[in-house]
Amino acid sequence: MSEAQFQNRKAAKIEGGFDALVIGATADAFAAAALMARAGLHVVLIETGERAQDKKEIAPGYYAIPGDPIAFALDQAVVDGLDLYRCGLSFAARRLETFVRFGDGATLTTTGDPELIEEAVAALCEADAGAFSAFLAQERKTARALTDWFSGGAAPAAPGREMLAASIDDVLSGRFADRRLTDYLRAEASLGAPARASEPYSYLSLLRRLSGEIAGLQGGVAAIAGGGRGLANALRRAAQTAGVSIRQTDRVKSVIVEWDKVAGVSFDDGGQLRAPIIVSALGARETFIDFVGRARLDIEFARILDFASPPIGSCRAHLALSGPLGDPLVGADLSRRFLLALAAQPLESGFLAARRGEVRPGVAELVFPSSLDAALAPHGCLTATILLHPVPYFSPDDEPRRAQIEQLARDALRAIAPEMSAGVVAVDIEAPVRAAPTTYEAIERRRLITDASGLEGYYFCGPEALIGAGVSLSAGRRAAERALRYFRTGGAS
Amino acid sequence: MIFSAVDNSAEPRATPLYAAAAGLCATNAWTSVNGWALARSYSDTVEEYEAALNDVAFVDLGPLCRYSVRGAEAGAFLARLTSCPATDVCVAESARGLIVNAEGFVVDCAETTRLSKDLFLLTTSVPVDRRLLVAARGFDVEISNVAGQVGALGLIGPKARDAAAAAGVDILAAEASAQGRVRGVELAVRPVAIGALTGIEVIFPAEDALVIFERVRGKTTAAPMGLDAMEILRIEGGVPRTGVDFVSADDARTQGDARSPDEIGLPHLAPPNRGWFNGRRAVKNAARARRRLVLLSLDCDAAPPGVSIRTRAGIAGVVTSAAFSPKLKRVLCFADLDRDAPLGDLEAVIGPDGSRVPARALESFEGRRAAAFRENL
Numbered sequence: 122m123s124e125a126q127f128q129n130r131k132a133a134k135i136e137g138g139f140d141a142l143v144i145g146a147t148a149d150a151f152a153a154a155a156l157m158a159r160a161g162l163h164v165v166l167i168e169t170g171e172r173a174q175d176k177k178e179i180a181p182g183y184y185a186i187p188g189d190p191i192a193f194a195l196d197q198a199v200v201d202g203l204d205l206y207r208c209g210l211s212f213a214a215r216r217l218e219t220f221v222r223f224g225d226g227a228t229l230t231t232t233g234d235p236e237l238i239e240e241a242v243a244a245l246c247e248a249d250a251g252a253f254s255a256f257l258a259q260e261r262k263t264a265r266a267l268t269d270w271f272s273g274g275a276a277p278a279a280p281g282r283e284m285l286a287a288s289i290d291d292v293l294s295g296r297f298a299d300r301r302l303t304d305y306l307r308a309e310a311s312l313g314a315p316a317r318a319s320e321p322y323s324y325l326s327l328l329r330r331l332s333g334e335i336a337g338l339q340g341g342v343a344a345i346a347g348g349g350r351g352l353a354n355a356l357r358r359a360a361q362t363a364g365v366s367i368r369q370t371d372r373v374k375s376v377i378v379e380w381d382k383v384a385g386v387s388f389d390d391g392g393q394l395r396a397p398i399i400v401s402a403l404g405a406r407e408t409f410i411d412f413v414g415r416a417r418l419d420i421e422f423a424r425i426l427d428f429a430s431p432p433i434g435s436c437r438a439h440l441a442l443s444g445p446l447g448d449p450l451v452g453a454d455l456s457r458r459f460l461l462a463l464a465a466q467p468l469e470s471g472f473l474a475a476r477r478g479e480v481r482p483g484v485a486e487l488v489f490p491s492s493l494d495a496a497l498a499p500h501g502c503l504t505a506t507i508l509l510h511p512v513p514y515f516s517p518d519d520e521p522r523r524a525q526i527e528q529l530a531r532d533a534l535r536a537i538a539p540e541m542s543a544g545v546v547a548v549d550i551e552a553p554v555r556a557a558p559t560t561y562e563a564i565e566r567r568r569l570i571t572d573a574s575g576l577e578g579y580y581f582c583g584p585e586a587l588i589g590a591g592v593s594l595s596a597g598r599r600a601a602e603r604a605l606r607y608f609r610t611g612g613a614s
Numbered sequence: 615m616i617f618s619a620v621d622n623s624a625e626p627r628a629t630p631l632y633a634a635a636a637g638l639c640a641t642n643a644w645t646s647v648n649g650w651a652l653a654r655s656y657s658d659t660v661e662e663y664e665a666a667l668n669d670v671a672f673v674d675l676g677p678l679c680r681y682s683v684r685g686a687e688a689g690a691f692l693a694r695l696t697s698c699p700a701t702d703v704c705v706a707e708s709a710r711g712l713i714v715n716a717e718g719f720v721v722d723c724a725e726t727t728r729l730s731k732d733l734f735l736l737t738t739s740v741p742v743d744r745r746l747l748v749a750a751r752g753f754d755v756e757i758s759n760v761a762g763q764v765g766a767l768g769l770i771g772p773k774a775r776d777a778a779a780a781a782g783v784d785i786l787a788a789e790a791s792a793q794g795r796v797r798g799v800e801l802a803v804r805p806v807a808i809g810a811l812t813g814i815e816v817i818f819p820a821e822d823a824l825v826i827f828e829r830v831r832g833k834t835t836a837a838p839m840g841l842d843a844m845e846i847l848r849i850e851g852g853v854p855r856t857g858v859d860f861v862s863a864d865d866a867r868t869q870g871d872a873r874s875p876d877e878i879g880l881p882h883l884a885p886p887n888r889g890w891f892n893g894r895r896a897v898k899n900a901a902r903a904r905r906r907l908v909l910l911s912l913d914c915d916a917a918p919p920g921v922s923i924r925t926r927a928g929i930a931g932v933v934t935s936a937a938f939s940p941k942l943k944r945v946l947c948f949a950d951l952d953r954d955a956p957l958g959d960l961e962a963v964i965g966p967d968g969s970r971v972p973a974r975a976l977e978s979f980e981g982r983r984a985a986a987f988r989e990n991l
Contacts, residue, residue, distance in 0.1 A: 381894075381895055381898070410752065415694075415751070415752040415753065416687075416690050416691075416693075416694050416753075416890070417890055419715075419716035419892050419893060419895075419896075420694070420695070420715075420716065420745065420748055420749040420892050421715060421716035421892075422716055423751070423752070424748050424751075427751065575716075575895035575896070
């Protein structure tokens, strides 16, 4: 052993005295850590990998905020429990209007308040306005009954499984005279979804979308100040205020399991952090297969983790635009959310093409962050963030694919604002995000993954514990609640 | 019309020892076990039983399922798949255990034998190929189903080791090794038991089956023993049989049909205080047993499976397998009973007219081990 190696060995420390460790740096990880710390536990959050930047300069003077600029659902129990508003959470826009551009060029502007949808729809199709409003009210009521289930609670007694297994197309078929209303709902439900609207269980995606509550409004949309990073920063502050100590490391080597209980984590340098509770916010495979090892997992449980990832995903592009937009209809108010809602056939083709590995137009969701935060673009210029779905999942290093996605983003922007005169100065493509599994599959998988590992003291709030796309913090809350129950019962399973 | 996925019409296949066994089988009574032909009785079941009990008998163990597991992680893999402490087993040693699913229900009984540092033999009573395939993901192991490629001859009884030595196949004693070459034939030898009777099993390449058979027949007095005599020994020993006394968890239609190790009377084969194995946590955290498999003696000459066992309160369970014990002169049977059925108040309804005979719980070799285990847990 060389002198350096010997010194390194000496540097490895075994630290104990903690009640809980949280692995990961996601919003759910911070939420779980902060909730446990507020309940009196001595918590260490192990932040793996590099800390994400708050802003990224995509062109001189133009900045993009990585992550989702808008949110559909934030777990109110977490917001209240951690007092996130005091920790810096704020909304740049609470009741974001949605401007919908249909495939035939028609438009629909929904107000930020779903209760007022009837008037908005009447402008597009008066005959359907009442029916559409009534349908949406009914679906929101159904969705409210499922909120607890979506956030990790028990399955509801009603509606029945047949209803939950329905496709969006089945539910919407023949409901409205104007098919564009169906296109709008289909587009809303298809964002981030892995399946076409004609496939079973896709209706649940719509209910999931309508169940979310944000800024006190069910089914609404809000823009968080600072985007996803704004929420992350608020959660970080909440965690620090609650007394969570945050450690930065490249990677966790393994989770120490003693008998059937977790006892801590070990690092590459031989160091250990020991605690009887561990919450992991990393992926399920990493959490269980890499950290614990197959040899310590039930065969049936390990098999659950061998699921195939969806071949499609979503990709977010940030565009720097020189000068004002130019399109009078879109440019009239840029502090809105813009949605490109194609008709059923082109959208279906988009999903099929994405599964084949081809890039075709699908749903696009556009916001102009610079209209909410003027510091993101030079005076008189704009930044736009556009979410494209579905796209084939690709490696971030795949340059030809990135070029195709860039072209798709430009086309989608042009489709939403056809009279746009502003030039695109630069385009920055984020790494793609895999589509979430279908809602029902995700719920079943979450139940199996969070309940069946059998390792006492080991809790999970990683991506597989989330239902649908977007952050909600529910997974972190559920993991924290389970961990606290375990802690209070003295480690009894 | 399309082809059926089920092929029930296949004739049982011949084990490597079939040709030799067929020549000895005066009764010509055969049955199929795992798709292999096995003699139910060669001449007289009671004589075969007594030969095994007092001297030595040989049995064709070819119908058992066998897998070779080779690789650096073979021990760890088997210790995860089965409750056998495979990593602690030395070369030439065997360990008995259960295969349990993640819910803590029994899939099958299993025996692992370490043939060399990196090579194990896994023996099960029903095929578990799919389970092996799934379990092997991520392990450095190579698994192969060797059931058709090897023959297996069991020597059972108090003089089994002597017979093996006389035939020159007891390499366990000679070289403390589970495998070796004896007069040009590659052999693996491991200890086995049928019920409470112990013996050794000689495993050899299928093409050498007749060589080994002639050697054992020529050098020993061992008599052939069929399945019926083995069943008597098994039931006397209190060893339940998969698919007969309990349904494998992989075949159970509902969770109510599946049985835990405690419910089949083999808790000592899947001790929750042993190192990690699949389903151990579920076994440890299992709720109270719902049923229990009990060995009963009945004062009658025969009791077919399915016979009801009653208490004063009503039907408490059914007979799952039964045999007439020549030693005890009465029928012994396994009965699947309600957990709370009082053992002192049982009757079997044996006749079509509803006639009843008393049924008494009987202590067995396996039952004593289970009771000792429960006391010490």
